[in-house]
Amino acid sequence: MKTIFKNVTLLQSGFPQGVSYYVTVTDRHITKISTECPDTQGASVVDGQGNILMPAFYNAHCHAAMTLFRGYGEDLPLQRWLEERIFPAEDRLTYQSVYTASKLAIAEMLRGGVVSFSDMYMFEDAVAEAVLETGIKANLSRSLVSFDPNVDVASDSRFAEARELVKKYHNADDGRLKIDFSLHAEYTNVPKYVAKIAEYTASQGLRMQIHLSETEKEHTECMQRHQKTPAAFFCNLGVFDAPTTAAHCVWVSDEDIEILAQKKVSVAHNPVSNLKLGSGVMPLSKMLKAGVNVCLGTDGVASNNRLDVLREMQTAAILHKGVMRDPACTTATQMPALATVNGAIAQGREDCGEIREGARADLILIDRYSIHNMPSYDDYALLSYSAERSDVRLTMADGRILYQNGAYTLIDEERLRYEAREVFAHYFD
Numbered sequence: 001m002k003t004i005f006k007n008v009t010l011l012q013s014g015f016p017q018g019v020s021y022y023v024t025v026t027d028r029h030i031t032k033i034s035t036e037c038p039d040t041q042g043a044s045v046v047d048g049q050g051n052i053l054m055p056a057f058y059n060a061h062c063h064a065a066m067t068l069f070r071g072y073g074e075d076l077p078l079q080r081w082l083e084e085r086i087f088p089a090e091d092r093l094t095y096q097s098v099y100t101a102s103k104l105a106i107a108e109m110l111r112g113g114v115v116s117f118s119d120m121y122m123f124e125d126a127v128a129e130a131v132l133e134t135g136i137k138a139n140l141s142r143s144l145v146s147f148d149p150n151v152d153v154a155s156d157s158r159f160a161e162a163r164e165l166v167k168k169y170h171n172a173d174d175g176r177l178k179i180d181f182s183l184h185a186e187y188t189n190v191p192k193y194v195a196k197i198a199e200y201t202a203s204q205g206l207r208m209q210i211h212l213s214e215t216e217k218e219h220t221e222c223m224q225r226h227q228k229t230p231a232a233f234f235c236n237l238g239v240f241d242a243p244t245t246a247a248h249c250v251w252v253s254d255e256d257i258e259i260l261a262q263k264k265v266s267v268a269h270n271p272v273s274n275l276k277l278g279s280g281v282m283p284l285s286k287m288l289k290a291g292v293n294v295c296l297g298t299d300g301v302a303s304n305n306r307l308d309v310l311r312e313m314q315t316a317a318i319l320h321k322g323v324m325r326d327p328a329c330t331t332a333t334q335m336p337a338l339a340t341v342n343g344a345i346a347q348g349r350e351d352c353g354e355i356r357e358g359a360r361a362d363l364i365l366i367d368r369y370s371i372h373n374m375p376s377y378d379d380y381a382l383l384s385y386s387a388e389r390s391d392v393r394l395t396m397a398d399g400r401i402l403y404q405n406g407a408y409t410l411i412d413e414e415r416l417r418y419e420a421r422e423v424f425a426h427y428f429d
């Protein structure tokens, strides 16, 4: 299968703005980038009409099925929000509800240019089914928790479930679907369990997803419990010996940032969720200065309420200027990497996230002629400050077009709406 994009400019370092390119995609990969027209025989040609072709977005921290709880339990402090609203609601989850809610999440992400997401939840086999069906990529993980200090890991049913997922789905469809391990957080796990899961994850060559230092309360209580920060707690128990993505990292010390940089932990920055839940602001400039791989996540829609990586990027692009009172502390040029290639690195997809020959074709086309984008003197400024996700005209994952001009290629949108309404209408009966 061959697709050729013509008449596109590229938002990718190394390529000058304003130059019109042809990009050839053969099967899953970008095989040629040229200013001359390549051989179009047998290819389907997409006319970019002068618009921007760029690497697609990666959502590095998500709970897709939480679309079920969009608009449910608003404006509460985190602990009350979790205990009074979210946890009781999650007790009602079923395979079917997670499947439908995940599919809704995937449809939302695809139309916003997201081609891959990292997920941490339950009923992940239902999420896997939705991923395989819709063409999106994902790193899925069964969220693990443990409260008994003498827990017997070998007989733990969640651990068994996680291993089963790996056996069944890891690297399915040429690596489009990957299975990670996930320790939910420090405050939901005991040291013995954390050490065992860390050892197992590293020994299997798998990746780890965790929540880390999301709130001040988490930080303070961890210090009381273990006389260590959450980052030091996980590091000492060997968690970071497996490639890890840590979500949030709002309440981290300078020493924690050093640990994250040294252990090559990817940090998923979730600015919208952190703002909405009143958790605080991650020290982005410090992280970047320390050389941490910072990517972006939406978290679940219950705390967002969108799965919109472009909005995360644009929030990050202005938030830190305000907090630091320094308009130069982040730049428009550096932000797209957080939403693209850094997320791919976090997911262990080193052949993704960039426009270069040999890379996987994860691409989006952005309309530069939307009223709110004109005139645009600089494509990076357009993307970091003025674009909207509705400017995404086309989303391609692994060389396959999944969304184009408002329509999905593998998702029946009307049927999805119907199914979602059915599930949501009876969810709280």
Ligand SMILES: [Zn+2]
Binding pocket: 061, 062, 063, 211, 247, 299, 300
């Ligand atoms: Zn989360």
